[in-house]
Amino acid sequence: MRLRPLLGAAAGAALLLLTGATAATATAATATAAPVAYEAVTVDSVGRIAADGTVTFSGTYRCQSSSGPVFVSSSVSQGVSTTRHGIGGTRAVCDGAEHRWVNTGRPMPGALAPGAAHVEATLMELRTFSGLPLPHFHATHGQAVTLTQD
Structure with a gap:
């Protein structure tokens, strides 16, 4: 019974790590290039x-x-x-x-x-x-x- 909450917490931590890595990569990319106005x-x-x-x-x-x-x-x-x-x-x-x-x-x-x-x-x-x-x-x-x- 206690296995399900642990799996949910592990999946949440993995998602948080992936999201953080993606955000850090996106931030580094936008910091080096000026934004382009499309309109x-x-x-x-x-x-x-x-x-x-x-x-x-x-x-x-x-x-x-x-x-x-x-x-x-x-x-x-x-x-x-x-x-x-x-x-x-x-x-x-x-x-x-x-x-x-x-x-x-x-x-x-x-x-x-x-x-x-x-x-x-x-x-x-x-x-x-x-x-x-x-x-x-x-x-x-x-x-x-x-x-x-x-």
């Missing part, structure tokens, strides 16, 4: 304003997989204004590799000027749920940028 979007630190008022922002993105169309959108605000201006959208490919995105748009005349601004980029997928396309956000990133006149 990420970045914004370059400089944007451009063309003579006709067209604004261009760019950056990189990475996503693993998707079941629907994926886009990189961007918006910009400047100064103390709470108004955000949407600047284009780029179709994204989710294959695990890092890709470049470039968005252009023309906000209302005089809405933006060369100088400091804040850009937010979003990596968003449209997933169908009960026949409706609903947003699924893969990544978002805000970045202080400098707008330069072309």
